Amino acid sequence: MTTIRNLIGGHWVAPANGAYGQSVNPAHDMEIVARYPLSEKEDVDRAVAAAAEAFPRWRSMPAPRRAEILFKAAEILSRRKHELGELVTREMGKVLPEGLGDVQEAIDMAYFMAGEGRRLQGETVPCELPNKDGKSIRVPLGVFALITPWNFPIAIPSWKVFAALICGNTVVLKPSSDTPLCAVTFAEALQQAGLPDGVLNLITGSGDTVGKALATHPDVQGISFTGSCAVGESLAGAAAELHRPIAMEMGGKNAILIMDDADLDLALEGVLWGAFGTTGQRCTAASRVIVHERVHDAFLERLARASANLSLGDGLDKGTDVGPLINRRAVNKVLNYIRIGVEEGACLHCGGKQASDGALAEGYFVEPTIFSEVLPGMRIAQEEIFGPVVAVMKCGSFEEGVAIVNGSRFGLSASVYTRNVNLAACAERDLETGLVYINASTIGAEIQLPFGGFKHSGSGHPEAGGRMGAIDFFSRIKVVYRDFSGRLQRAQIDIS
Numbered sequence: 001m002t003t004i005r006n007l008i009g010g011h012w013v014a015p016a017n018g019a020y021g022q023s024v025n026p027a028h029d030m031e032i033v034a035r036y037p038l039s040e041k042e043d044v045d046r047a048v049a050a051a052a053e054a055f056p057r058w059r060s061m062p063a064p065r066r067a068e069i070l071f072k073a074a075e076i077l078s079r080r081k082h083e084l085g086e087l088v089t090r091e092m093g094k095v096l097p098e099g100l101g102d103v104q105e106a107i108d109m110a111y112f113m114a115g116e117g118r119r120l121q122g123e124t125v126p127c128e129l130p131n132k133d134g135k136s137i138r139v140p141l142g143v144f145a146l147i148t149p150w151n152f153p154i155a156i157p158s159w160k161v162f163a164a165l166i167c168g169n170t171v172v173l174k175p176s177s178d179t180p181l182c183a184v185t186f187a188e189a190l191q192q193a194g195l196p197d198g199v200l201n202l203i204t205g206s207g208d209t210v211g212k213a214l215a216t217h218p219d220v221q222g223i224s225f226t227g228s229c230a231v232g233e234s235l236a237g238a239a240a241e242l243h244r245p246i247a248m249e250m251g252g253k254n255a256i257l258i259m260d261d262a263d264l265d266l267a268l269e270g271v272l273w274g275a276f277g278t279t280g281q282r283c284t285a286a287s288r289v290i291v292h293e294r295v296h297d298a299f300l301e302r303l304a305r306a307s308a309n310l311s312l313g314d315g316l317d318k319g320t321d322v323g324p325l326i327n328r329r330a331v332n333k334v335l336n337y338i339r340i341g342v343e344e345g346a347c348l349h350c351g352g353k354q355a356s357d358g359a360l361a362e363g364y365f366v367e368p369t370i371f372s373e374v375l376p377g378m379r380i381a382q383e384e385i386f387g388p389v390v391a392v393m394k395c396g397s398f399e400e401g402v403a404i405v406n407g408s409r410f411g412l413s414a415s416v417y418t419r420n421v422n423l424a425a426c427a428e429r430d431l432e433t434g435l436v437y438i439n440a441s442t443i444g445a446e447i448q449l450p451f452g453g454f455k456h457s458g459s460g461h462p463e464a465g466g467r468m469g470a471i472d473f474f475s476r477i478k479v480v481y482r483d484f485s486g487r488l489q490r491a492q493i494d495i496s
């Protein structure tokens with residue numbers, strides 16, 4: 001077990017109150033992975049002060065020089081990929097190939113954002129008057145509060161940290177209390193890469209205390225939040241009052257639509273991976289599957305057979321397909337939704353129980369669960385469960401299928417399986433989600449494009465990835481006019 005500290009102004013320091021919490025291995029809940037500071041407002045104040053102090057020098061460093069540090073961070077993360085991937089599996093529970101993928105996403109993001117250091121351009125435009133020019137430039141905002149969840153414990157901090165830093169901001173990162181050691185190890189890699197003191201600060205502790213104090217701190221200029229709708233929307237109200245920009249990446253109720261002409265082998269793989277990969281704990285997880293009535297029964301039977309063959313276990317074991325849920329609260333939440341589904345009259349087609357045979361009793365395991373005969377309005381088809389539970393529905397046409405997909409308060413990711421190019425094009429146009437996949441599952445977005453949801457899944461600023469998303473959110477545009485005529489030009493033209 002490791003005892004971790006907060007990172008403030010380049011130093012690893014104990015919390016002022018001396019209080020600690022524990023993160024555990026969700027596959028073996030007796031194994032304590034780390035003790036982490038249960039920080040309070042005082043610690044947040046110190047971290048924000050350190051970030052504010054570091055800001056002027058970091059902002060003045062040319063972006064290509066800032067990029068060199070990010071390139072180095074990418075190299076260090078690559079060298080330490082296996083160690084970090086295993087840590088992700090131990091602290092968060094996802095299977096090792098996904099743990100390694102989590103780290104790889106951070107490496108990709110570091111390289112991508114480092115490249116952006118040479119492309120932080122604005123524009124230069126011709127002016128209406130002679131001897132005058134005008135340009136727009138990108139400038140950083142100042143100190144950013146970065147608040148992150150546990151399900152991508154290295155990748156998600158990296159989305160925010162690298163984008164904020166390359167634009168010249170300094171940051172205070174508040175990771176989830178379920179995965180503090182992952183965040184600390186990530187921050188250590190950036191320190192090793194030569195990041196100046198105070199540019200990245202990290203404070204652990206509860207959301208209600210540390211997260212709230214950070215998001216509402218008077219010296220914070222912007223907030224980037226990824227997590228649940230309930231928390232995100234509460235922060236949005238506070239951010240509006242404080243007049244500061246906030247990006248919110250929140251939950252989903254993502255759907256796969258399978259048409260009668262689809263390649264069913266491909267669709268089956270997409271549903272299995274989308275619904276049960278990461279134990280259903282992705283914002284993009286496929287939790288609704290809408291199947292054309294002509295292929296519904298055959299597909300359902302194949303899906304049930306394939307999911308019954310998935311092997312549950314410790315994600316570090318080679319044969320494991322599905323790891324544990326993050327904690328006991330998550331197990332109770334998922335089992336409660338399974339009970340609700342049964343009460344609502346859906347058919348519990350397979351799974352549905354906590355798995356507790358042998359070593360599984362030591363962890364937070366729930367069987368991959370399929371409900372069939374689900375109606376679109378049922379709670380299991382509308383609310384984010386965030387576990388290995390999928391609701392299968394039937395549709396009679398493409399239009400009906402699209403209406404079911406869109407009949408949700410969420411709008412993060414959707415996919416369609418069809419061999420008909422016209423239907424694929426219509427899906428691309430008509431699906432009301434920030435991400436649309438054609439003949440691929442709802443998960444597995446790439447970092448070089450913006451990532452964000454419509455409706456209650458996001459704030460409409462897709463700050464996670466891509467130039468249009470991240471760079472636009474973490475910088476603002478300043479316009480500069482230079483008049484080098486040396487005289488009053490107003491008289492020469494009708495000008496407002």
Ligand SMILES: NC(=O)c1ccc[n+]([C@@H]2O[C@H](COP(=O)([O-])OP(=O)(O)OC[C@H]3O[C@@H](n4cnc5c(N)ncnc54)[C@H](O)[C@@H]3O)[C@@H](O)[C@H]2O)c1
Pocket residue numbers: 147148149150151152156174175176177205206207208210211212215226227228229231232234235249250251252282283284384386412453457464
């Ligand atoms: N759209 C995306 O990109 C994306 C990605 C991953 C996860 N998610 C969503 O995240 C959720 C799961 O993550 P979670 O359980 O960690 O979410 P959560 O909302 O409980 O916590 C997210 C972060 O917010 C902090 N927090 C909690 N209460 C707070 C408050 N009052 N003020 C400030 N901060 C507070 C937490 O400590 C944590 O660091 C799911 O809903 C999932 O869909 C979304």
Ligand SMILES: N[C@@H](CCC=O)C(=O)O
Pocket residue numbers: 151152281282283284442443444445446
């Ligand atoms: N990057 C992941 C989603 C991250 C959130 O949970 C995906 O695209 O599936």
